[in-house]
Amino acid sequence: MAIKKEKVSKELILEAARNVFIEKGFDGARMQQIADRAGANKALLHYYFSTKESLFEDVFKEAFSTFAPHFHDELLKVKSFKSFLVFFLDIYIKLLLNHPYLPLFILSELQRNPDKLAQIVKGIVDFELIQQMIKKEMDDGNVVKMDVRELIVNILSLCIFPFAGRPMMQRVLWKNDEVGYVNFLNQRAESIYKFLESTLFINN
Amino acid sequence: MAIKKEKVSKELILEAARNVFIEKGFDGARMQQIADRAGANKALLHYYFSTKESLFEDVFKEAFSTFAPHFHDELLKVKSFKSFLVFFLDIYIKLLLNHPYLPLFILSELQRNPDKLAQIVKGIVDFELIQQMIKKEMDDGNVVKMDVRELIVNILSLCIFPFAGRPMMQRVLWKNDEVGYVNFLNQRAESIYKFLESTLFINN
DNA sequence: GTCTATAAAAGGATAGAC
DNA sequence: GTCTATCCTTTTATAGAC
Missing domain, CATH: 1.10.10.60 (Homeodomain-like)
Incomplete structure (x- = not known):
């Protein structure tokens, strides 16, 4: 060349x-x-x-930086957790749709070599501000009181797992219907919001 | 020897x-x-x-068989989805606590070699019965109506991700407090149930 | 059934020409 | 800056003695 x-x-x-x-x-x-x-x-x-x-x-440094949720000023300036959530889900699911292999890559490599890669990771993610923001919303009575970290894990689970677990989920639940699964992923931001917003059980 | x-x-x-x-x-x-x-x-x-x-x-065959949710007769004989959920979460989180590396292993390997391993996987998991059961509960008005597969993915996300994503979550959210994270995992079955049972937002 | 020794191949890395 | 040729180590796999 x-x-x-x-x-x-x-x-x-x-x-x-x-x-x-x-x-x-x-x-x-x-x-x-x-x-x-x-x-x-x-x-x-x-x-x-x-x-x-x-x-x-x-490669890893760059990939992790892409994958880690970033909370820019615009994201933190929203007036409620509810609008933050809508905003965040939209951005983050779009990101995952564009980089579907990132989650499994990051998680596997962090597992393979935690000590070394943890060094690299240091400072890239910061959940402090967002934790404070959520806590305030709980204190103000706008969000159900619970462990804030747990809530964050739950939201990230719902975002990330459908991508990381795709090889399995698509096969066993979608009977390997690729188009169907892509549709599912495309609607994911909205679905998660609806799921979180609603109560699971109707009676009791 | x-x-x-x-x-x-x-x-x-x-x-x-x-x-x-x-x-x-x-x-x-x-x-x-x-x-x-x-x-x-x-x-x-x-x-x-x-x-x-x-x-x-x-090894993979055996591991997958362990990791895949199994719905034995006892599990399917429960009288409501609610009691099924309690039962399932208890069993499955205990399983993951005993085999914390399984999720990432299975997901990574399925990704690495989907075609070959998909053959092996075939027939091990069957979500048919459980899907029917949930559907009936929705029709009966006991559970919020939604896509059943989506509901299953959501539940599995909340179970599996905290284990598969541990290297990352423990670091960035628990500041590498290992004991704290283990506690979190130990209470996971109960936490998930509570989370699903409650509404996230209080107002509106 | 279990071992030692070794083949055969792959893969990361370097020397040196251009 | 880019290539060819080659070194050296690792790793899977096999042959053959016991």
């Missing part, structure tokens, strides 16, 4: 590494495959990123 | 394989490590299970 500019190669490799690592995980990824997909040579990967480990870390 | 009986070795190897595969995944697992942990020789693994792939399949 003699046509390519200098800086472009590095980006092509990173792009290829992103795809391969996220699809196969660190252990399953092959430098050769990354090179192939980047249209480059294996040696070039080492020229730019020295080791597989180091290339992976770059 | 000349003391061991013939049949015992095979079981020891399988036991070791279970641990290593579930902890590291197929790609990260090493036959050497399995041999070491079984107190046996690498060659012996091949004697009993021929290939790594085939040994893995045995």
